[in-house]
Amino acid sequence: MPPFKDDQIIVIAPGSETTLAQLGLPESFTPARVRIRSRMFPAEKGGEFEPYKIRRRQDKPVEKPAEQDGEAQGEAKPATAGDDDIIWEEDRISEEGAIWPIQDGKITDWPCFFALISHVYNTLNPPFHTAILLITQPSWTPREHEKLTQFFFEKFKTPAFGLMDAALATTWAYGVHTATIVDVGKGKTDITAVSEFIPHVQGRIISLSGSGGEAFTETLHFKLKSKGFNRDICEQLKKSPICEILPEGTPLPGSGKADEEVITNPAAAASTGAVSSGPAAAAAVGNAPRGPGPDTEVGEEDGGENEGVLDVASIVAGGKMNEYLAKKEKEKQDKTNAKKKGAPVPDANKPVRLPNSKREKATFLYEDHALLDALKNTNLDTQGMADAKAALDEGPTKKASEGENSEAAEANGTGEAASATSRSGHIRREMEVGTERFLAGSNGTLEKIADAIHRAISSVDEVNKRSELWDSLIICGNGSRLRGFKEALLQTLQSKYLISPSSATIFTSEIPSNISTPAGTGANTPQPQLGPHGGSGVNPLLFAATTAQSQNLMPHGSNPLMPGLSHNAHSSHGQTPTSIKTVKPPEYFPEWKDVGFDESAFLGAQVAAKVIFVVDQGQSKGYMTRPDYNDQGPQGIHDYSL
């Protein structure tokens, strides 16, 4: 009888951007059921936190609107107002003034982090006898593990608690024992070499700052600042399917030619070049072309209009909304007229559609949070609010887009699909961008990560493990969802670090000078020369050649779980990498296949939870029980965590 049942297990994976959690392990493992943005809002009382922004709503228009920003309102004491017309309402969308307790993987604000975990726990609302498995970020120190242990046992009175390293969890998800995990997060990348289920602590790249999804947003922002794009727009552009990293050497559409000096590996380009291949593209296929979506309306808007429109928020805040709405209405009319003329059946897919990488311009829908906040601050009544929203929303036929957008959101990891209410409040606007959308990775981020991977693997002490580690890269994390990122990273690695078989070892240049060229009779054919330590008695030339290339010749991946199948069994060792490959994601998790394996750490944690809590009935000491905690205190956790 296992100590816990499947439905009595909580898995929590905190992240800088999104915290994943789930109560109960389903028959077939699913992506996390609960996704919560990793942020809290300071409550009225210092040191306490609220999961949603609390905003003061006033039904009467007040004298001094607009200037008051959200924070000032939050701080205002109700006592001073004292009137009945102040109602506090939860604003589930706004993120103004939020505190993000995890920065670059590190917990920077512990009270806030604990509040977040409590919120997650309450959201799950578990029964009393529930075990908890927490995924830990690599940058958390042992002391912090103890702190967490203490918190979980004392706050939630959990009967059992376990910690699992995020990188290790990823290997569990993939079912491999040796792999290099490249976890691209929000503001950082962690790179861990895991061999035989043991993460290498030395030389692990922890929290390589400025190399996560944020870096891409920053780059886009930098490139598009002149066009009036703000950070928020860039963030959403990054998540939209039109933003991608093109394989190196691919010409930007419109520019006509590739950078001449770039030398690409033709094989790599072939494998990554096709936009319509690969899982990312496959996922996007379902979203993009359906209905009059963003991608189908190419070039119907001119850029000039956009520039004027961008700062709607300030227009609204400035009280000129009505004028603007009238203008907007007119534009809409014009547009529909144009559409009617131009494309009689807008719902059908256009027969000839260029792939994204060939188009110079593309549009996407942008959810204007700033505008929404500004609207709220103008203190409209409910009806006025709804009207304004409807008027400003450019999203095509609300109902249809609702479904489509939330689907796109899932695929692109906005992580806001948590509650239906939170979605309906958005105001969508259409934006158009040029080729800048392909330049998200142009800032050296890829090279930075590639170099870090090289360092991480080079610091693995067991030299003969390295080639295997190079052959089993796992690129995960939501920062890696950017289309084309994985392929581009692989290509960068290949063009910079791959060791090609040296021509010197192919019998051409290294025939020792004391041997003459073989004669036709075979008389002068080189004989095996044994040095005093020449070893196994093979032809030294053959030996040299095979040492350099043995990794290439060995078949890989036939049985990755079979231990002891070392690829580089020579006592001496060659340079690595001679080949670079990624691990294929497992195929037996249908629910995960659709959304991608970027959050595979969570999947791995479910597998591990099943194993440590249920299958082996607590034999493996993979978790700490309440009595253990009472005996040993928080320090004891180090004996139990995976």
Added chain:
Amino acid sequence: MNIPNSSTAPTAGEYAGDEVSAIVLDPGYSTTRAGFAGEDVPKSVCPSFYGQSDSDSYLFGENAIHSPVGNLNTKNYWGSDGIVEDWDAATKLWEYSITSRLTGARAGDPAKNGLNDDPRANGESMDVEMEGVENNEKPMEDSPLLVTEPGWNSAKAREKYIEIAMEDWGVPAFFLQKTGVLAAFASGKASGIIIDVGASHTSVTPVLDGMVLRKGVQKSPLAGNFVSQQIRQTFKTASPEIPLTPHYLVKSKTQVDAGAPANATYKTFPVAPSASFRLNEEERVLTEFKESVVEVWPGPGRFTNGTNEEIAKSAPGRPFEMPDGWNNIFGSERFRVAEGLFDASAALTSEANPRPKDEWTIPRLVQAAVQHVDADQRPLLLANIVVTGGSTLLHKFNDRLNFEINAIYPSTRNKLIAPGSVVERKYAAWIGGSILASLGSFHQLWISRKEYEEHGASIVEKRCR
């Protein structure tokens, strides 16, 4: 999973109920190791190199020192004599290595944890408000600290160690131990000769019953960095000269024939990274070269003796590819670069690098060390020759060492103890410290804060021998 095996830490009950969670700090020239006592590997291994920009701010950690930023000088806090030179940087770097991976920064804002403070400003402000904020400023007040030191450390430097630990970090208890003794402990020996070939120095330490024979401690600068220098010189004197281009300069490379000039695209920087940065990055390439190409001539005889060089020439060469794609096969040169460790006359010399002294070579160091030991103790020591340090991982190093020692002291009882696992070889001193600090019986040896306050820093001379 926690199925106990040879490499898992013992359970709490097995080592006298150790509840102190002491921290062991083992600073070396190449890396600084830190971790909790009782564990089998240091959890925190960070480079001893650090970056310092023009504005005097320090940058620590692997990620920081490898990113090519202009105006950043890569430095090391060790002096050329193997004693800490830049105490300010050392203190900060050690603190970084402990707080970043072990304890975590103290709760609160980073402006107060001492890492971001200007050293001078910090010192002044502390004098004023010592009482009130003291507790927030000390990063390690609940962990006793064991620090390792080189065998030739000066008395002044030793006092500095305890001052840093007690005054700056506020540790409750402190102890200082020599790396040689700890490396012996890691191999389970109380007596022996410890040959430690590190990055900047090679040292030979005779240890008897857990005590270092101070007179016998020998050191020389022929170590890992020396081999690097020899490799550089090999590259430089080759014709045509072999270019040493570190990774950060290369954008992408293409395959070229062996020996042909590299055909790569290079990166340009708005502000070129400093020369010291480049030197450190080149070291990465050289490390790779040492790992995959360099081999110690295993004997019999020296490399330059008789026909040995001819034999080496006919042995298969090893290919190496540079970050820029240049590649070739290395034949007898690959033996040559490490030969200087054993045979000073074989070292490659230039004007800047004169011929090393004969007494610097490893066999002579061992000889000198053994000379200082009573004759009747020598067989005991020679039966326990502990080999440690990252540079001993050079291919066939032990074969050669074995040959050299047997040539000086012919005996069948000479025994090299070289841990097979790379981790144990590299971090032997740390592991020894981890064992020592977790022993229940060691607890009475700690220098407590009270004792320090009573006797001052000089107590370290009396207690830590």
